[in-house]
Amino acid sequence: MPKVERSASLREVAALADVSIQTVSNVLNAPHIVKSKTREKVLWAINDLEYIPNLSARRLRSKKSSSIAVRLDPNFSEGQDSKGLAPGFIQDEFVYCLVEAANTRGIKVIAYTVANGDSELSKLKTFINSRDVDGIILTATREKDERLEFLEASNSPFLSFGRPWGAAGMFSTSNPWIDIDGRSGTAAATQMFWDSNKRTIGFIGWENQQPKDGVARSTGEDRYLGWFEKLRELSGKSRSDISLATFGGESIESGRRAARELLHAAPELDAVVCVSDTLALGCLLEFQKKGLNHILVSGFDNSPVSKEFGFSSLDQNLSEVAESALKVLMGATGFQIRKVDFSAEHTNAHILLEPKLIVR
Amino acid sequence: MPKVERSASLREVAALADVSIQTVSNVLNAPHIVKSKTREKVLWAINDLEYIPNLSARRLRSKKSSSIAVRLDPNFSEGQDSKGLAPGFIQDEFVYCLVEAANTRGIKVIAYTVANGDSELSKLKTFINSRDVDGIILTATREKDERLEFLEASNSPFLSFGRPWGAAGMFSTSNPWIDIDGRSGTAAATQMFWDSNKRTIGFIGWENQQPKDGVARSTGEDRYLGWFEKLRELSGKSRSDISLATFGGESIESGRRAARELLHAAPELDAVVCVSDTLALGCLLEFQKKGLNHILVSGFDNSPVSKEFGFSSLDQNLSEVAESALKVLMGATGFQIRKVDFSAEHTNAHILLEPKLIVR
DNA sequence: CTGAAAGCGCTTACAG
DNA sequence: CTGAAAGCGCTTACAG
Numbered sequence A, B: 001m002p003k004v005e006r007s008a009s010l011r012e013v014a015a016l017a018d019v020s021i022q023t024v025s026n027v028l029n030a031p032h033i034v035k036s037k038t039r040e041k042v043l044w045a046i047n048d049l050e051y052i053p054n055l056s057a058r059r060l061r062s063k064k065s066s067s068i069a070v071r072l073d074p075n076f077s078e079g080q081d082s083k084g085l086a087p088g089f090i091q092d093e094f095v096y097c098l099v100e101a102a103n104t105r106g107i108k109v110i111a112y113t114v115a116n117g118d119s120e121l122s123k124l125k126t127f128i129n130s131r132d133v134d135g136i137i138l139t140a141t142r143e144k145d146e147r148l149e150f151l152e153a154s155n156s157p158f159l160s161f162g163r164p165w166g167a168a169g170m171f172s173t174s175n176p177w178i179d180i181d182g183r184s185g186t187a188a189a190t191q192m193f194w195d196s197n198k199r200t201i202g203f204i205g206w207e208n209q210q211p212k213d214g215v216a217r218s219t220g221e222d223r224y225l226g227w228f229e230k231l232r233e234l235s236g237k238s239r240s241d242i243s244l245a246t247f248g249g250e251s252i253e254s255g256r257r258a259a260r261e262l263l264h265a266a267p268e269l270d271a272v273v274c275v276s277d278t279l280a281l282g283c284l285l286e287f288q289k290k291g292l293n294h295i296l297v298s299g300f301d302n303s304p305v306s307k308e309f310g311f312s313s314l315d316q317n318l319s320e321v322a323e324s325a326l327k328v329l330m331g332a333t334g335f336q337i338r339k340v341d342f343s344a345e346h347t348n349a350h351i352l353l354e355p356k357l358i359v360r
Numbered sequence C, D: 001c002t003g004a005a006a007g008c009g010c011t012t013a014c015a016g
Helices: A010-017 A019-029 A036-049 A053-064 A089-104 A120-129 A146-153 A182-193 A220-234 A254-263 A277-289 A305-307 A318-332 B011-015 B020-029 B036-049 B055-060 B089-104 B122-129 B147-155 B180-193 B218-235 B252-265 B277-287 B304-309 B320-330
Strands: A067-069 A107-112 A135-137 A158-161 A177-180 A201-206 A246-247 A272-273 A296-298 A314-315 A350-353 A356-358 B068-070 B108-113 B136-138 B158-161 B176-182 B201-206 B245-248 B271-274 B296-297 B313-315 B350-352 B354-356
Touching: A010 A036, A019 A036, A036 B313, A053 A135, A053 B055, A067 A089, A089 A107, A089 A296, A089 A305, A089 A318, A107 A120, A107 A314, A107 B089, A120 A135, A120 A146, A135 A146, A158 A272, A158 B354, A177 A318, A182 A201, A182 A272, A182 A296, A182 A314, A182 A356, A201 B147, A220 A246, A246 A254, A254 A272, A254 A277, A254 B245, A254 B252, A272 A356, A272 B271, A277 A296, A305 B271, A318 A350, B011 B036, B055 B313, B068 B089, B068 B122, B068 B158, B089 B108, B089 B320, B108 B180, B108 B201, B122 B136, B122 B147, B136 B271, B176 B320, B180 B201, B180 B271, B180 B296, B180 B354, B201 B218, B201 B277, B218 B271, B252 B271, B252 B277, B271 B277, B277 B296, B277 B304, B320 B350, B320 B354
Parallel strands: A067 A107, A067 A135, A135 A158, A158 A177, A177 A350, A201 A246, A201 A272, A272 A296, B068 B108, B068 B136, B136 B158, B158 B176, B176 B350, B201 B245, B201 B271, B271 B296
Antiparallel strands: A107 B108, A314 A356, B313 B354
């Protein structure tokens, strides 16, 4: 391969095709307004010179970066409490799917991190005000969130992955979000067990995440309610009789302990719906140790752990999440990020997608 | 927060500070050449207007994007063979550390994917020729690699994470790389077991990765040799007597089977060095099942699995890898990506970093 | 040390 | 349908 000095500019393409710079630009950005004969001549020149537009120039002039930013989080914790077997799995998969979906739409994705000390808000301000990105994908938004306030005030397109649990403004159009319906997921797992003639179906959730009423205030409570309500519907039992649930931290050891607690409460236990793959594995290992291989277990996330150990799990379907997110920010078929007026448009500001039960 | 229309431009800052646009630019890019009194006046105006430079304009004019690109890979496999418990763990962690290190140096990171069908080469050409990035971080390079050839020909800065195993040109300056020294890692694990008075130390590697001679041709062979040579050194045995090794695919089940094979070959087995955390866990679970809790096990990657199950593992120290990678591309203290002439400069084109043994 | 001019490579707005 | 002009917001090169 010969040394390549630099790539051609519009000017050179125009000279070769014997048209104006502007016509070449039109062939690229509005081909339909160029006469087909001219267009072909220009395309030939573009191809011949291997012309690739300078994106900085395009962005400066058009005032569109065709880029979005997304935060990356660390998967390791220095010491501290256990975060389970796949702490960053969902986030990393989501980012992968987002990049893939964005690239398909001609959008670049800039990854950023927030290291100890610097504020995410100042990073977002810099991204937006330097015109480096057109929009932002947020994660882990809260009710009073300075990021939301800034993005709203600066009129920047954005979307959150995940609901701001417990926030009064969860359904406010000023915090548009897309999320997975955990409740319907654990309900589906419960239904599957029931259909396999399991009648004593327990639940293992995260500690401090058991709803006091029928309303979920966290991901864990939401997944609990899916099991609870579905079991009530199927069994015809009263609320107070649906009580085969226990809770623990996100660790193998918690899963083992929870399994023992459930067995103690109901020796006839024959299935367990778990809030996570980590707890499901702990539970499964405890049953194996006791030779109770007939008890079925389900987890959440469809992580490599669930595949490797062969238990059912709920896949969050992140490529669909990513595509839906871009559909909100760009419209169904558009190629540009734009601000959506949810109060006026037909686009829903809050999207809930079904997880997919992977039966193993 | 009030609606913000748009951020200020250099022109407005200059007007407020009562200097020329050029002086404001100098305060930003070459503060030392501006008289301190002028500089303060300008900084006050910048602060007052919350001025943030337009990056597209800066990039267009300066011909530097201050960005690099890195590829993201999917962690899920559709069916197929097992890829273990943490298939994308190292790659994802590396990307996180790279973004963090790059941001500290004022460099943006654009993530890209290569979906089935499109070629990575054409993506790289577009990145480079559209002036979207100044350099590329490659992964999984091979001996004859069209990506290397293109980047070389276009005179673009780049660096590979990982060695092109088995390639004659592994030490060619046209493929600069940074990698982790797996061999010294498994040697360190072997030494640790020896120091704990373990004398029958086995090894579990990946299938088809056992060196025929003393030369490694893959990551798995490299890690095997670390165990082999260290054990030979410590035990004083001859080559043919160091044979307590077995191999399998990257799965829990393989680890279990390998553990049984090692026990069969040497019932006095008291430690096992494994090529991966997945194999280590399979091995550990098999020992636990048999009540052989005195046998120590080590893995590789220091993934959440090793933390959760409490066995020793080798941490790849990816933040150091990322920082070292940028040191190659930017120099020790620079803030710009530049092409390195390895044949002339003192920078080494091939960097091998030590993994860190995490003892549990 | 500071400023007036040029220009990076495009797209926009508009005249023809 | 096509082209001449303007200009996006900076940095560079250079004159003073």
